[in-house]
Amino acid sequence: MCGIVGYVGKRTAAPVLMDGLRRLEYRGYDSAGICTISNGQLEIRKLAGRVERLAELLAQQPLPGVIGISHTRWATHGPPTDTNAHPHLDQSGKLAMVHNGIIENYLEIRRKLQRRGHTFRSQTDSEVLCHLIGYYLEKSLASHKSLTPQLLTEAVTRATGEAKGTYAIAVVHAALPGVIVGARRGSPLVVGLGQEENFLASDVSPIVPYTKNVIYLNDGDVVAITATECVVQANGRPVKRPVRTAHFSAEEAERGKYPHFMLKEIFEQPERAADLLKRTLRPGKGTAEFEELALSSAELARMRRLVLVGCGTSYHAALVGEYVIERLARIPVEVEYGSEMRYRDRPLERGTTVVSISQSGETADTLAAVRVAKARGARTLAIVNVPGSTIARESDAEIHMRAGPEIGVASTKALCMQLLLLTLLGLALGRVQRKLSVQEGRAIVRALAAIPGKLRRILQSDAQIRAIATKYANYANFLYLGRQLNYPIALEGALKLKEISYIHAEGYPSAEMKHGPIALVSPEFPTVIICPQDTMYEKNMSNLEEIKARNGKIIAVATEGDEQIAKKADDVIYIPPTIEILQPVLAVVPLQLFAYHVAVLRGCDVDKPRNLAKSVTVE
Numbered sequence: 001m002c003g004i005v006g007y008v009g010k011r012t013a014a015p016v017l018m019d020g021l022r023r024l025e026y027r028g029y030d031s032a033g034i035c036t037i038s039n040g041q042l043e044i045r046k047l048a049g050r051v052e053r054l055a056e057l058l059a060q061q062p063l064p065g066v067i068g069i070s071h072t073r074w075a076t077h078g079p080p081t082d083t084n085a086h087p088h089l090d091q092s093g094k095l096a097m098v099h100n101g102i103i104e105n106y107l108e109i110r111r112k113l114q115r116r117g118h119t120f121r122s123q124t125d126s127e128v129l130c131h132l133i134g135y136y137l138e139k140s141l142a143s144h145k146s147l148t149p150q151l152l153t154e155a156v157t158r159a160t161g162e163a164k165g166t167y168a169i170a171v172v173h174a175a176l177p178g179v180i181v182g183a184r185r186g187s188p189l190v191v192g193l194g195q196e197e198n199f200l201a202s203d204v205s206p207i208v209p210y211t212k213n214v215i216y217l218n219d220g221d222v223v224a225i226t227a228t229e230c231v232v233q234a235n236g237r238p239v240k241r242p243v244r245t246a247h248f249s250a251e252e253a254e255r256g257k258y259p260h261f262m263l264k265e266i267f268e269q270p271e272r273a274a275d276l277l278k279r280t281l282r283p284g285k286g287t288a289e290f291e292e293l294a295l296s297s298a299e300l301a302r303m304r305r306l307v308l309v310g311c312g313t314s315y316h317a318a319l320v321g322e323y324v325i326e327r328l329a330r331i332p333v334e335v336e337y338g339s340e341m342r343y344r345d346r347p348l349e350r351g352t353t354v355v356s357i358s359q360s361g362e363t364a365d366t367l368a369a370v371r372v373a374k375a376r377g378a379r380t381l382a383i384v385n386v387p388g389s390t391i392a393r394e395s396d397a398e399i400h401m402r403a404g405p406e407i408g409v410a411s412t413k414a415l416c417m418q419l420l421l422l423t424l425l426g427l428a429l430g431r432v433q434r435k436l437s438v439q440e441g442r443a444i445v446r447a448l449a450a451i452p453g454k455l456r457r458i459l460q461s462d463a464q465i466r467a468i469a470t471k472y473a474n475y476a477n478f479l480y481l482g483r484q485l486n487y488p489i490a491l492e493g494a495l496k497l498k499e500i501s502y503i504h505a506e507g508y509p510s511a512e513m514k515h516g517p518i519a520l521v522s523p524e525f526p527t528v529i530i531c532p533q534d535t536m537y538e539k540n541m542s543n544l545e546e547i548k549a550r551n552g553k554i555i556a557v558a559t560e561g562d563e564q565i566a567k568k569a570d571d572v573i574y575i576p577p578t579i580e581i582l583q584p585v586l587a588v589v590p591l592q593l594f595a596y597h598v599a600v601l602r603g604c605d606v607d608k609p610r611n612l613a614k615s616v617t618v619e
């Protein structure tokens with residue numbers, strides 16, 4: 001998952017390209033590079049390390065030119081080194097390219113080109129694709145007087161047609177100083193349309209400071225942009241793609257007063273939740289309606305079975321959704337990892353709707369599962385945070401999370417919106433399928449409407465949670481426990497801690513303790529248990545006693561006013577009471593803050609944790 005940016009227009013390109021990389025750094029950050037064209041020459045700077053290191057280099061060696069491309073890398077083939085950093089050059093040294101994706105048949109192509117005298121500098125699959133474009137361009141130039149944008153477009157089309165795997169690329173040629181050619185398959189690529197300037201980027205964040213007019217390219221598209229033109233082709237023929245309005249502003253993608261994007265996004269949850277609920281709740285009817293949902297009530301009434309599919313945090317949201325929708329709509333719900341469903345030859349019965357959940361809308365495994373579902377004839381509904389993303393565009397219908405841009409690699413506010421939307425979907429299904437009365441619906445609507453205020457109340461415990469994190473920041477292992485709808489939140493709490501503090505943590509259904517994990521309990525192996533006052537309370541308290549009996553330390557997430565648990569647990573974080581199906585929305589917030597503060601105390605890079613990237617667009 002890398003980030004790519006292209007610019008052509010009236011400004012000096014380097015500052016635009018570097019600012020774009022800073023906005024894309026959450027996509028990958030182990031090396032970075034930039035190329036501009038000036039006086040018919042390619043000017044390249046690239047190195048291993050963060051974007052800031054590249055910026056320091058540019059401060060000493062500024063780059064001229066009003067056209068260029070840039071790249072921030074998450075290494076797939078070849079370690080992060082200066083040589084493996086993008087941009088890469090073709091054999092002629094006149095064509096430069098940046099790439100996000102994986103070329104699966106790169107070894108075969110490299111051998112073919114080596115037999116034709118090509119030599120390679122790096123260990124990357126990307127350099128091979130760049131050479132292949134140059135190879136086809138050289139062949140075309142043999143029968144043409146001069147290089148044209150169309151010839152470069154055709155060479156990109158032929159090379160990407162031969163390549164197998166995924167790509168989003170931007171290509172420039174020294175002899176075409178006013179043209180950038182881009183192409184995509186399986187990795188996102190967006191065109192920004194400005195005033196006498198145009199942009200290419202992996203997502204809208206590098207573009208929105210200049211224009212909100214964007215085109216989301218489709219798989220197979222090849223685009224040629226100049227300062228004033230944008231020509232999209234598919235299968236070698238011009239096509240029209242809709243110009244859309246980018247779904248967030250530059251300010252929303254800024255960190256503001258917060259030290260990290262993750263903390264900002266945790267604290268944004270009440271407002272984002274309030275906005276979403278205001279748009280979707282229908283108190284009088286005791287139901288929910290979704291502005292962008294292109295599914296009629298009749299189609300909702302015909303839904304007999306759901307399969308929820310996602311990865312990582314979105315998979316955990318799906319697990320909560322299974323409990324909630326089955327309770328409200330009384331229809332069977334299954335949950336699949338995208339990476340498993342795409343390869344598992346599972347039957348999809350008639351009347352099955354596959355609901356994909358994805359913040360980015362670009363996760364390769366989830367997208368592949370959606371494509372399998374469509375090939376099997378299932379209806380597909382996407383719950384995404386990025387309108388116009390690939391998963392949204394390839395689904396029959398979409399619902400938007402409206403979380404605003406989520407920059408921190410660790411997903412927080414997106415999860416909050418996912419949990420609310422799955423509850424709202426369950427409410428809508430339950431009402432339209434007459435499983436919930438209007439009175440029952442109105443009670444759920446009232447409980448939902450109170451959630452933003454309850455989230456705000458939990459956030460007021462931030463200082464207490466930071467103090468608890470201080471006590472536990474040096475432990476090497478954690479157990480997270482929860483029952484029923486809070487079992488997936490135990491998994492999510494463990495994932496948060498793992499991915500940003502690098503501490504090992506495992507989530508389990510509380511009752512599973514006695515089937516093995518209790519062997520791990522010791523004073524050096526603390527347990528976080530989600531133990532609200534619900535139908536599972538006494539059972540959870542028994543698990544808590546079992547842990548205490550073995551001198552295990554306990555952090556409990558409990559309901560305000562519960563004094564009993566305070567006598568048992570070493571530390572308690574209280575959350576306000578709510579109906580059971582909404583407990584996960586509240587219970588996860590203390591776990592987000594706990595993981596955040598532990599990671600900060602351990603000096604970890606919270607927004608850009610090692611080895612991770614925000615949008616996993618490779619298998």
Ligand code: AGP
Pocket residue numbers: 311312313314357358359360361362363366409410411412499613614615616
């Ligand atoms: C969550 O904190 C992780 N960053 C990761 O598991 C993420 O949820 C997963 O990659 C799915 O991403 P998506 O929601 O964009 O599809």
